[in-house]
Amino acid sequence: MNIKKNKPVIGISIGDINGVGAEVTMKALQDSRLQKMITPVIYGHGKAITYYRKMLDMNDFNFMQIKSIEDIHHRKTNVINVVQESPEVTPGVETREAGKMALAALDQAIVDLKADQLDALVTAPLNKNNINSEETPFIGHTEYLTDAFEATKSLMFMVSEDMRIGLVTGHVPLKEVVASITSASVKDKLKIMLKSLKEDFGISKPKIAVLGVNPHAGEEGLLGLEEQEIIQPVVKDFKDKGNLVFGPYPADGFFGMMHQKKFDGVLAMYHDQGLVPFKTVSFDSGVNFTAGLPIIRTSPDHGTAYNIAGKNAADEGSMRAAIYLAHDIIKRKGDWDLED
Structure with missing residues (x-):
């Protein structure tokens, strides 16, 4: 068995x-413990990072611009x-330019994932x-990545310490x-x-609860x-x-009685049935994990939050949890000599 020595590369x-x-x-990458565990590669633009470093008074946030993934530095x-x-950065404003760059970042990360240059994507x-x-239909990361990797099926899987909720x-x-x-x-x-x-969470005999779709489960x-x-x-069956x-x-009685704590996973029938209780309990620490893909992808469980953008008010807990979860799944699924 060949044990990998370098830190996992997370895009x-x-x-x-x-x-x-x-x-x-x-903010999440300022976690010194995390920096020792992974090599982060931000797909975006140095100007945008520099803009927020100055605006947020994060002068100690250091980064290195590289032309491509081949130029990666494992200590940076x-x-x-x-x-x-x-790019023009205008916090809190929806612009077509920002959308173009967001898609370009995702597409380049997908290219590097397919080339096995990344171990996970956040x-x-x-x-x-x-x-x-x-020209570019886009209804969400989950669907876009499922198509990009030609996966026949995937699962939006919301994960926190208190619950794991998947959606039909x-x-x-x-x-x-x-x-x-x-x-x-x-x-x-x-x-x-x-x-x-x-495979991803190391539970040998998982216990799963399935919710109904109608009031009172019909x-x-x-x-x-x-x-x-x-x-x-x-x-x-x-x-x-x-x-x-x-x-x-x-669903109402199930979450009202906190029965999710008795199960390793909960399968909800539709978006809000699962995400309302999940975000109520885990908004600052929840992670959106896409199960069923040939790659590892996680994400914070919140949106763009235009109303607080650029105000140094955003909580990085969910993003940090997303990076840690990606690392943990990499460690569990691969042959790595990684720190705990």
Whole structure:
């Protein structure tokens, strides 16, 4: 077995430079313990980093600009300029230029991931509105990366110390949710969650709770049949195969009684059903992890936060947790001689 000696290289796509992405990234990378564990590569632009270093009075934040990943320095924070022109930074303002740069940063990171030059990717928040267009459809990092790596399926998996919540449907309008919940879709997401809990989180026999989609989990068919006709049979099938899968549970009572603490993972049926309780409990430390991809990708669980951008008010806890989680999964899945 060949043990890798260098520190893992983790790419960080800067996201929207007019949001809090640069700020939380820089603050997180000031963690001296983290700097000893990884080699960070920021995909963005040196001018933007310099701008925020001055604005946030972070004069001790040092970085080295490199032309490409081949020029990486393992004892430095590396910055790759993903656009030739110097970007205009206007904190709190949505601009097309910022969207262009956010997408360029993500695309260059994808190139380097595919070339096995990065061990993981952490994505800072971006604004879908200033990226999405007819030429470049963009509804979210999860979907974009799933397509980029030609993964047939993936799972939006929200992770914190207190809970792990996966979603059957992600960025789907509420009126389309029920039609998207099928036996096949629930089975697929459960398979990905089980595999991820075992391989990415090291849980040999994970215990999973599955939520219902209707109020009171359908109330025995009174408030909907999806639980009886779709979800219950899937749960039974997984149980019969020896998996610790239970449900469907009514979401309100489940989270109200803090039952998530009894399970290694929770499978929610739609976006807000899972993310509202998750962010209520873990907003400052939660991580968005994309399970089911051939690469490791994490992200803070918040958005661009234009309202506080450039005010030195953004909490870097979620970004720091995203980088640490990426490191931990790298360590768990590979042959590394890494510090604890």
